[in-house]
Amino acid sequence: xxxxxxxxxxxxxxxxxxxxxxxxxxxxxxxxxxxxxxxxxxxxxxxxxxxxxxxxxxxxxxxxxxxxxxxxxxxxxxxxxxxxxxxxxxxxxxxxxxxxxxxxxxxxxxxxxxxxxxxxxxxxxxxxxxxxxxxxxxxxxxxxxxxxxxxxxxxxxxxxxxxxxxxxxxxxxxxxxxxxxxxxxxxxxxxxxxxxxxxxxxxxxxxxxxxxxxxxxxxxxxxxxxxxxxxxxxxxxxxxxxxxxxxxxxxxxxxxxxxxxxxxxxxxxxxxxxxxxxxxxxxxxxxxxxxxxxxxxxxxxxxxxxxxxxxxxxxxxxxxxxxxxxxxxxxxxxxxxxxxxxxxxxxxxxxxxxxxxxxxxxxxxxxxxxxxxxxxxxxxxxxxxxxxxxxxxxxxxxxxxxxxxxxxxxxxxxxxxxxxxxxxxxxxxxxxxxxxxxxxxxxxxxxxxxxxxxxxxxxxxxxxxxxxxxxxxxxxxxxxxxxxxxxxxxxxxxxxxxxxxxxxxxxxxxxxxxxxxxxxxxxxxxxxxxxxxxxxxxxxxxxxxxxxxxxxxxxxxxxxxxxxxxxxxxxxxxxxxxxxxxxxxxxxxxxxxxxxxxxxxxxxxxxxxxxxxxxxxxxxxxxxxxxxxxxxxxxxxxxxxxxxxxxxxxxxxxxxxxxxxxxxxxxxxxxxxxxxxxxxxxxxxxxxxxxxxxxxxxxxxxxxxxxxxxxxxxxxxxxxxxxxxxxxxxxxxxxxxxxxxxxxxxxxxxxxxxxxxxxxxxxxxxxxxxxxxxxxxx
Amino acid sequence: xxxxxxxxxxxxxxxxxxxxxxxxxxxxxxxxxxxxxxxxxxxxxxxxxxxxxxxxxxxxxxxxxxxxxxxxxxxxxxxxxxxxxxxxxxxxxxxxxxxxxxxxxxxxxxxx
Numbered sequence: 054x055x056x057x058x059x060x061x062x063x064x065x066x067x068x069x070x071x072x073x074x075x076x077x078x079x080x081x082x083x084x085x086x087x088x089x090x091x092x093x094x095x096x097x098x099x100x101x102x103x104x105x106x107x108x109x110x111x112x113x114x115x116x117x118x119x120x121x122x123x124x125x126x127x128x129x130x131x132x133x134x135x136x137x138x139x140x141x142x143x144x145x146x147x148x149x150x151x152x153x154x155x156x157x158x159x160x161x162x163x164x165x166x167x168x169x170x171x172x173x174x175x176x177x178x179x180x181x182x183x184x185x186x187x188x189x190x191x192x193x194x195x196x197x198x199x200x201x202x203x204x205x206x207x208x209x210x211x212x213x214x215x216x217x218x219x220x221x222x223x224x225x226x227x228x229x230x231x232x233x234x235x236x237x238x239x240x241x242x243x244x245x246x247x248x249x250x251x252x253x254x255x256x257x258x259x260x261x262x263x264x265x266x267x268x269x270x271x272x273x274x275x276x277x278x279x280x281x282x283x284x285x286x287x288x289x290x291x292x293x294x295x296x297x298x299x300x301x302x303x304x305x306x307x308x309x310x311x312x313x314x315x316x317x318x319x320x321x322x323x324x325x326x327x328x329x330x331x332x333x334x335x336x337x338x339x340x341x342x343x344x345x346x347x348x349x350x351x352x353x354x355x356x357x358x359x360x361x362x363x364x365x366x367x368x369x370x371x372x373x374x375x376x377x378x379x380x381x382x383x384x385x386x387x388x389x390x391x392x393x394x395x396x397x398x399x400x401x402x403x404x405x406x407x408x409x410x411x412x413x414x415x416x417x418x419x420x421x422x423x424x425x426x427x428x429x430x431x432x433x434x435x436x437x438x439x440x441x442x443x444x445x446x447x448x449x450x451x452x453x454x455x456x457x458x459x460x461x462x463x464x465x466x467x468x469x470x471x472x473x474x475x476x477x478x479x480x481x482x483x484x485x486x487x488x489x490x491x492x493x494x495x496x497x498x499x500x501x502x503x504x505x506x507x508x509x510x511x512x513x514x515x516x517x518x519x520x521x522x523x524x525x526x527x528x529x530x531x532x533x534x535x536x537x538x539x540x541x542x543x544x545x546x547x548x549x550x551x552x553x554x555x556x557x558x559x560x561x562x563x564x565x566x567x568x569x570x571x572x573x574x575x576x577x578x579x580x581x582x583x584x585x586x587x588x589x590x591x592x593x594x595x596x597x598x599x600x601x602x603x604x605x606x607x608x609x610x611x612x613x614x615x616x617x618x619x620x621x622x623x624x625x626x627x628x629x630x631x632x633x634x635x636x637x638x639x640x641x642x643x644x645x646x647x648x649x650x651x652x653x654x655x656x657x658x659x660x661x662x663x664x665x666x667x668x669x670x671x672x673x674x675x676x677x678x679x680x681x682x683x684x685x686x687x688x689x690x691x692x693x694x695x696x697x698x699x700x701x702x703x704x705x706x707x708x709x710x711x712x713x714x715x716x717x718x719x720x721x722x723x724x725x726x727x728x729x730x731x732x733x734x735x736x737x738x739x740x741x742x743x744x745x746x747x748x749x750x751x752x753x754x755x756x757x758x759x760x761x762x763x764x765x766x767x768x769x770x771x772x773x774x775x776x777x778x779x780x781x782x783x784x785x786x787x788x789x790x791x792x793x794x795x796x797x798x799x800x801x802x803x804x805x806x807x808x809x810x811x812x813x814x815x816x817x818x819x820x821x822x823x824x825x826x827x828x829x830x831x
Numbered sequence: 832x833x834x835x836x837x838x839x840x841x842x843x844x845x846x847x848x849x850x851x852x853x854x855x856x857x858x859x860x861x862x863x864x865x866x867x868x869x870x871x872x873x874x875x876x877x878x879x880x881x882x883x884x885x886x887x888x889x890x891x892x893x894x895x896x897x898x899x900x901x902x903x904x905x906x907x908x909x910x911x912x913x914x915x916x917x918x919x920x921x922x923x924x925x926x927x928x929x930x931x932x933x934x935x936x937x938x939x940x941x942x943x
Contacts, residue, residue, distance in 0.1 A: 621938030623859075627851050656832040656881040666839050673846045676861050689861055692843070696868050699836075703875060704885040704896045708904055715912045719864075726919040731932045733857055746852040754845025757873060761837035764877050774878070774897045781888060781898075788888040790895070794902040806906050813913035817920045 054108055054122050057091050058171045061164040068164065072157030080156040081147035088139035088167060095132050098124070100535050105543070107177070107241075121177035121239060126539025130376065131174040131298075131305055134383050138297040139167055141514035145391055146289040148511040149398070159199060159287070166192035170298055174305055179228040179238045186224070186266070189299050190217040196294060197286040209282035212600065216269050216279045224266025224306075230259040244312045251317060260314055263306065264323060271303025273361060274331040275596045277354045284346040288394030291346060296353045296390055297383040304357065304379060307364045308372075308544045315367045315545075318457055322464060324365030329471045331358025336478035340485060340580075345393040345403040348486050349386065352429065355479060356382050359446060362468075366449050369541070369548040374445035376540040377553070380532070381428070381438040381525065388518035389425040389486075392418055395511060396490060401501030405489040412491040414504040417512055419491040424519045428526070430483035430573070431476060433566050438525035440566070441553055447472060447562035473565050480573030485580070529553035628749055635752040638760075648759055651766040662702060669695040680735055682727040690720050707791050836876045843869035856922040856932040863918060867911035871904045 064087050072080045098106075105125035112120040124132075143163070150159060169192055172185030190213075198210030232238040234253045235246040243250065250256060267273075272280040283295050294300070307324060314320040335355025342348045360382070363375035395418050396411065397403045412419040428439035450468040506512075525532055533553055541548050576583070618629060642648055672691035679685045697712035738746070777790055777798065785793035795803050843865050850862030878901075883894030886901065926932040 623934045624852050624854065627848075631848055631851075650834075655834065656879070658832050658835065662832065662835075666835060669839060670842055673843050673865060676858075676865065677846060677849055682857070685857065685861060689864055692865060692868055696872065699872065700875070703880045704883070705875070705901045705904075706885050706887075708871075708875075708901055708908070711905055711908050715908055719912060719915060722916055722919060726923055727857070729923050729927070730857055731926055733855060736853065738854075746849055749852065750845040750847075750849035753848045754841040754843075756841075757844045757869070758837050758841030761840055761873055761876055762834055765833045765837065765879070772878075772897060772899075774899045777898050778886065778888075778895055790886040790888065790898040791901045791905065794898060795905060799902065802906065806909060809910055810913045813917045816917055820920045820924045 054106070054124070054175075055110055055120070057094055058122075058168060058175055060091065061087050061168040061171070065161045065164040065168075068160045069157050072160070075152050075156050079147050079152065080160050081143050081150075084160045084164065085140065085143045085147075087164065088136045088143060091167075091171070092133065092136035092140055095129065095136065098129055099133075103129070103535070103539050112178075112181070119178065119239075120181055121241070122175050123177035123241065124175065125543040126536075126541070127305070127308055127376075127543035128174045130380065130536070130540045131301070132171060134301075134380070135167060135170050135174070135298050138293055138383055138387050139163075141387070141391075141517055142289045142293040145292070145394070145511060145514040146287070148508055149289055149394055150287060155199075159196075162192050162195045162199070163290070163293075166196065166294060166299070170302070173302055177240050179232055179240060179243075182240075183221070183225050183228055186270075186302065187218065187221050189294075189302060190214060190221055190270075193217070193283070193294050193299055196290045197283050199287055199290070200285070203285065205282070206285040209279075209285040211604075213279040213283045215604065216276055216600075220266040220269025220276065223262040227259045227262030227264075227266065230255055230262065234259065240309060247313045247316070250313055256317065257319065260317065260320065261323075263310060267303035267306040268327060268361075269303070270306070271300050271357045271361060272331075272354050273303070273327045273358060274334050274354075277331060277335065278596045278600055280354055281342075281347050281350040284344070284350050288346070288390060288397065291349070292387050292390030292394070295350070296386045300353065300357055301360075301379055301383075304360050304364060304375070307361065308375070311364060311367060311372075311544055312546070318461060321365055321367060321457075322461060325362045325464065325468065326365075328358045328360070328362025328365050329468065329475070331355065332362060332475035333471060333478070334358075336475050336482060339482040340478055341584075343405050345396065345405055345408075345486070345490070346390075348405070348482055349390055349393060352479070352482060352486075353382075353386060355475060356386065356429075359472075359475070362472075363446060363449055364544075366453060366468075367545070368449055368452055368454075369545060370445060370452060370551055371449035372544050372548065373537065373541045373551040374442050374449055376537050376544070377445065378442035380537070381442050381522075384518045384521040384525065385425045385428040385439055388421055388515040388522070389429070391511075391515040391518070392422045392425060395507045395515075396504075399502065399504040399507055405486075407500065408490045410491070410493060411504055415491075415506050417506055418515075421512070421515045421519050422487055422491060424522050425515075426483040426487040428522050430480045430570075431566060432480075432570065433563070434526075436523050436526040438522050438529065441526070441529055443476065444562045444566055445551075445553075447476075447565040451561055469565070473568055476565075476569045477572045477576060480569050481576050481580070484573065484577045628745070631749050631753050635749065635756050639752075639756055642756075642759060642763075647763060649763050649766045659702075662699070665695050665698050665702075669699075680733050682730070682733050685733060686720065686723045686727060689723070690716060693719070705791075707789070832880055833876050836872055836880065840869045840872040840876065843872070854933050854935050856926065856934060859934065860915065860918050860922060864911070864915055867907065867914075871907060874900045874904055874907075 064084070068080065068084065071083045074080075103126065105123065107124075108122040110120040110122070143160075146159070146163075150156060166189060169185045169188035173182055173189060176182055176185065194210050194214040197213055198206050200206045201210075228238075231243060231250065234250055234255060235243050237243060237246070250259070253259075269276040269279075280295060280300065284291055286295065311320070332355045335351045335353075335358055339348050339351035339355065342351060356378070360375045360378050363371040363378070366372075393403065395415070396408065399415060399418075400408060400411065402408065424437070427434070428437040431437075431440050431443035433440050433444075447469070450472045453465040453468060456462075530553055533551070541551070618625065669692050672688045672695065675688050676685060676692075679688055693712065693716035697709045697716060700706075700709040700712055736743075777794055781787060781790040781793040785797040787793040787797070847862045847865035847869055850858045850865065853859060853862070878897030878899065881896070883896050884892050886895045886898035888895075922932065925937065929937060931937065
């Protein structure tokens with residue numbers, strides 16, 4: 054089962070090779086087998102007697118993290134959507150993208166997304182979920198920016214990335230909180246420990262952060278602004294990521310966590326408020342768009358809001374309707390996006406003001422659009438699936454219990470009205486979409502291209518989706534028991550399955566539907582009178598402006614801050630680094646009372662040592678004041694040889710020898726280099742600079758002295774050196790303990806040390822020999 | 832004596848950092864050379880000085896100096912030699928290409 058998730062990634066490795074053949078065989082034909090295979094693999098799980106399956110794979114055992122695959126009804130619904138719509142989208146893309154496009158890139162991104170999305174819905178571990186979640190954001194970013202030469206594409210890609218990653222990071226924070234509260238990172242176990250979480254003080258914070266992730270991903274108001282700009286992606290991508298699957302990840306998250314949070318009062322308040330506001334705002338905004346895909350984008354936003362609201366209601370019928378609508382929305386919105394792509398390709402424009410009367414020219418496409426839009430509008434016809442879930446939505450708004458706080462009660466009473474309000478606009482934009490493109494011919498119809506019916510291959514994928522609309526519409530109960538009921542169980546284990554029926558008598562929800570149709574028709578008929586209002590609201594109060602301002606300000610300010618310290622001056626960097634070390638370490642040393650000095654147990658002082666020490670001190674200080682290359686070299690040499698004498702006195706003959714050899718070779722090296730290097734100059738620093746440098750330098754020296762004395766004076770641990778002295782002969786077979794340590798006990802260290810020297814030698818060689826590239830500019 | 836060596840290491844550290852803060856490449860290289868000397872003395876002091884014989888196992892001797900700092904320093908001496916030689920050549924090459932050895936003028940390109 055875990056293989057099914059990684060199959061797209063593995064296959065993506067082949068795509069670069071397959072795309073070389075793109076002029077002979079379209080790469081999409083190869084890719085098609087991946088989602089189709091996954092779909093066929095999972096579709097066999099559908100059935101009345103399906104029980105959740107759990108498989109455990111070890112991931113990071115030391116952290117107690119397992120990759121638990123958990124397949125329940127909800128995951129299954131999403132997996133089938135991902136693979137099913139994925140198959141159709143890949144098939145559609147074969148005709149949408151021709152061989153001149155960078156097909157290799159496209160399919161690699163698409164497969165990456167597929168794997169990521171499958172991962173999001175399959176894993177039981179919070180952090181695995183998060184990892185795949187961010188991977189979907191990244192692949193979405195890459196796909197939106199697919200035509201990266203277009204400025205709008207880059208803008209849209211960046212916007213979606215910034216908003217969804219912002220949400221993703223807050224979600225990670227929420228996950229960490231949850232896993233700390235409950236002591237587990239498995240979602241199953243979190244649900245079992247729901248009462249611990251509900252009684253914790255950090256519950257609002259954890260839930261808020263997680264919902265932020267869900268709302269940004271599912272384009273809920275006011276984070277919806279990235280979705281319309283994401284429409285710069287190729288149309289198959291819009292149909293797939295930005296309507297059928299990825300944007301529903303937020304819904305998946307809310308559904309997944311609702312067993313944990315649903316007993317918390319604010320869960321209902323926040324989610325249903327955001328959902329219903331998104332529904333109304335999205336459908337209202339859709340009416341004033343002129344770009345086909347923008348209408349569809351806002352329509353997606355509003356439909357997502359509707360599902361979100363239903364998940365917030367949390368009642369059995371609401372959750373069932375939500376699950377049902379996730380499926381229905383994927384069918385009709387997917388087909389509509391594909392239709393929009395066909396219209397765009399065949400007529401050369403997506404501007405609804407220029408389009409019209411296309412039904413005669415594109416009869417099949419028009420028929421497909423008819424089913425799609427009418428299902429979306431929720432027109433009461435027994436073969437349109439959109440009607441069923443919409444009516445259940447109305448019913449669920451009426452069935453909310455009137456208990457709880459005042460706020461909750463007010464919301465409960467407002468819901469039916471808001472639902473009808475949002476649905477009226479849904480009806481209006483659906484009609485606007487269909488009749489605007491396919492309806493009455495405009496007098497001055499001038500299209501960039503004369504539309505012809507699309508090739509058959511391009512019509513098949515939307516036809517299959519429309520077939521889905523009709524099948525679900527005609528036989529809703531065929532999908533209910535074996536499929537949707539399991540998804541409902543996963544969200545609300547106690548829920549009894551719901552029956553779907555077309556005719557329940559003339560009850561309130563049906564009347565609400567009739568009101569929607571009636572009011573919708575009136576509004577649609579008189580739409581020219583309303584255009585002025587559409588221009589007033591929201592007018593300048595656009596969230597896009599807020600976003601643009603924020604991004605612009607962040608850009609400017611961070612550049613300003615960075616430029617103050619990243620100014621390219623080595624001196625500044627060193628001052629910052631050393632200054633910070635001195636400040637932080639000294640403070641810490643004295644806060645923790647770390648400084649100790651003991652005068653007992655010191656080695657005795659001999660005259661010769663003092664002489665050498667004084668010599669070194671004088672020589673090293675002299676390096677500052679020296680102004681001549683040769684003198685500097687000699688003085689540095691004195692320090693080096695002095696140190697080697699100290700090594701000798703302190704019973705380290707190996708060190709003394711090595712130091713002597715190295716010092717001698719270094720002198721030769723310095724001589725060679727100094728011959729070529731510019732002559733040393735007087736230091737021309739200003740007094741203040743000199744003073745600052747001196748403060749930093751003396752501060753660092755003092756700090757190191759203090760640390761050295763403290764290290765010597767404190768005796769916290771037994772030295773480990775006895776081990777080396779005892780075992781040098783028995784396991785190393787040598788009497789020179791230092792040598793045994795180097796070549797035997799830490800042999801790998803020494804090997805790497807030799808490697809470093811080798812690399813340095815190579816670098817030295819190439820730096821000397823390398824000629825400057827003639828073409829390169831300085 | 833350990834305290835004196837600690838102070839000596841501190842003084843060399845201070846001088847080395849002061850050299851690092853200069854503009855001229857040669858002075859910076861001298862700074863790195865000095866800083867490694869200081870670090871070696873610093874490590875050596877931690878293992879206590881002049882206790883027992885050099886760590887070469889001999890019959891009849893039971894007290895040796897701490898071999899571990901010595902092994903560490905030995906590695907470090909060699910590495911710092913590699914570093915110094917690389918820096919020298921880098922300085923030579925940079926100075927030749929850019930006709931200056933003033934680090935304040937070698938600031939890279941904007942947006943790099």
